[in-house]
Amino acid sequence: MKNRRAILLMGALCALTACAVRTARLEAERRSLRDREFVLAHDGIDRRYRVHVPPTCGAGAPCPVVIYVHGGGGNILSAYMNGMDSAADAHGFILAVPEGTGEVKRGQLRASWNGGAWATGACCGDTDDVGFIAKMIEKLQADFEMDARRVYATGISNGGLMTNRLACELSDKIAAIATVAPAALMSACKPGRAVPIIDVHGTADPANPPDGSEPKGIFNEDSGSGFAKAYKRMTPDQVVARWREMNQCAAESVARTERGPVKCVVHNRCAQGAEVALCMIEGMGHTWPDGLQYLPASMVGPVSHDFSFTHLWEFLSRHSL
Secondary structure (H helix, E strand, O other), X not given: OHHHHHHHHHHHHHHHHHHHHHHHHHHHHHHHHHEEEEEEEEOOEXXXXXXXXXXXXXXXXXXXXXXXXOOOOEOOOHHHHOOHHHHHHHHXXXXXXXXXXXXXXXXXXXXXXXXXXXXXXXXXXXXXXXXHHHHHHHHHHHHOOEEEEEEEEEEEOHHHHHHHHHHHHOOOOOOEEEEEOOOOOOOOOOOOOOOXXXXXXXXXXXXXXXXXXXXXXXXXXXHOOOOOOOOOOOOHHHHHHHHHHHOOOOOOOOEEEEEOOEEEEEXXXXXXXXXXXXXXXXXXXXXXXXXXXXXXHHHHOXXXXXXXXXXXXXXXXXXXX
């Protein structure tokens, strides 16, 4: 009798396990339908991008689009490591993840972006990344039910620099941007309209120190690290001041908010209803807010969980073309 009960129990456990495996397989299949990878030929190069479509999009309901521009050394998977697919599901936007160009090291592409030149530097290369992303947006419009008036861009570090450049040169396609720790803003920036922009920077960022001091640790030229760059950075205040000037914002700040370690200043008396905001996060390093601690905090500074893409989405989603 005991043996029979044991056999029945084992059979039930096997059935449950098989059910769990089938459920996991079905969920993977459902997710694979919502995550598709594409190759786009541009300027003689095959360029990759990935698209994540949340379950709420489609069936006659055009959705906004967020373009996530990975940082230097990243690739097409960086957005997923920082939870941007979950953010897309939570907020109902299509996530588009273009990939930069670079070298494969230790089996992974370490890619970067041509973010342009400014008074004290340039980064990185001469690839026509703007043209690639412009063509990607056109393909998105052809392939998906997207709201072309609500296309946004966001990125960190070299990806933040590139996001700034997209706003400068594709202001007819991109409604608003959110940058995290960009090194600068290209000098030749001449958007065709006032572009709403929010910039986020950590006070403990060793790569682009907010006070304008020299980069620290692995980001310093003396370290001999591959993370070190020879250019001189702009401070967050300088970047935001340029955007305020281009967007013809009133000199005084309109709103100052403080929530724990997060301190934001918003200028919303700007041309064409644009806003320019700067959020400084006490103690955050060169990291994506609420994202992955991709290297030890001793090297890149800590991730902050006091701020997340939800806060950036609140800003971006207020604006459309």
